[in-house]
Amino acid sequence: xxxxxxxxxxxxxxxxxxxxxxxxxxxxxxxxxxxxxxxxxxxxxxxxxxxxxxxxxxxxxxxxxxxxxxxxxxxxxxxxxxxxx
Numbered sequence: 001x002x003x004x005x006x007x008x009x010x011x012x013x014x015x016x017x018x019x020x021x022x023x024x025x026x027x028x029x030x031x032x033x034x035x036x037x038x039x040x041x042x043x044x045x046x047x048x049x050x051x052x053x054x055x056x057x058x059x060x061x062x063x064x065x066x067x068x069x070x071x072x073x074x075x076x077x078x079x080x081x082x083x084x085x
Contacts, residue, residue: 003081005030005062016077018068025066031076034065053078 006012007027015024032047033040039047048057056063061078068074 002084003060004084005064005079005081007064007079008062011082014064014066014077014079016066016075018071018073019075020073021068021071023068023070025068025073025075028065028067028074031063031065 004011007014008030014027017023018025030040030044032042032044032051035047035050044062045057051063053061053063055061056078059078060081062081063076064079066075066077
């Protein structure tokens with residue numbers, strides 16, 4: 001089975017509300033892509049071993065950063081990956 005992140009692959013959109021001001025937040029992409037200039041080009045499953053979320057690989061989740069454009073609050077949210085046939 002192959003698992004894919006619906007946000008990374010533009011299959012769905014997500015805009016959670018900001019915990020501070022309740023405004024919609026904007027997806028800033030995968031957490032692991034922010035580590036350094038080469039992170040977006042490295043193996044996703046390998047990067048999950050160093051992203052600070054020890055169970056995201058086993059639970060098939062993709063950590064995404066969301067930013068509130070109103071107040072500047074930034075949160076990381078685990079997005080459930082989908083099974084692709």
